Amino acid sequence: MEKTLSIIKPDGVARGLIGEVIKRLESNGLKIIAMKMLKMNKEQAESFYAVHKERPFFQSLTYFMTSGPIVVMVLKGEDSIVKYRDIMGATDYREAAEGTIRRDFATDIEKNIVHGSDSPKTAEFEIGFFFNSFEVNG
Ligand code: UDP
Numbered sequence: 643m644e645k646t647l648s649i650i651k652p653d654g655v656a657r658g659l660i661g662e663v664i665k666r667l668e669s670n671g672l673k674i675i676a677m678k679m680l681k682m683n684k685e686q687a688e689s690f691y692a693v694h695k696e697r698p699f700f701q702s703l704t705y706f707m708t709s710g711p712i713v714v715m716v717l718k719g720e721d722s723i724v725k726y727r728d729i730m731g732a733t734d735y736r737e738a739a740e741g742t743i744r745r746d747f748a749t750d751i752e753k754n755i756v757h758g759s760d761s762p763k764t765a766e767f768e769i770g771f772f773f774n775s776f777e778v779n780g
């Protein structure tokens with residue numbers, strides 16, 4: 643069973659979409675094995691997204707990600723990384739498939755409701771970024 647990190651971004655929390663996102667995860671067979679709400683500071687957001695530090699959207703993205711509370715979760719399931727990315731949809735909601743979270747709720751390429759790890763290596767880093775071993779139940 644594979645683990646992946648999910649974030650409901652500040653726009654998703656502010657718009658009251660926590661329940662909607664969780665419903666889609668659970669109904670697609672992804673099990674939540676850790677969860678918390680927190681607000682990142684700029685330094686934390688910059689280290690979480692360090693892989694994007696040379697990208698033109700880095701400052702705006704890290705500012706957005708500190709603009710309000712987020713919900714972070716560890717999801718477990720068969721092929722959970724790819725499965726969750728399928729449920730999220732493409733980064734740009736205009737290219738996201740019908741029925742995906744981003745297609746249904748995102749308002750621009752940055753404010754796209756959710757984050758998901760993109761590989762096993764990334765998932766390991768991202769889960770460890772937010773959770774210690776006692777907080778991951780499975
Ligand atoms: N992003 C952005 N502009 C872009 C590409 C990405 O603002 O042109 C933001 C968006 O919020 C995205 C995040 O940066 O979710 C991380 O980008 P990535 O390419 O890793 O997309 P993801 O893995 O989230 O689909």
Ligand code: MG
Nearest residue numbers: 757758759760
């Ligand atoms: Mg990514």
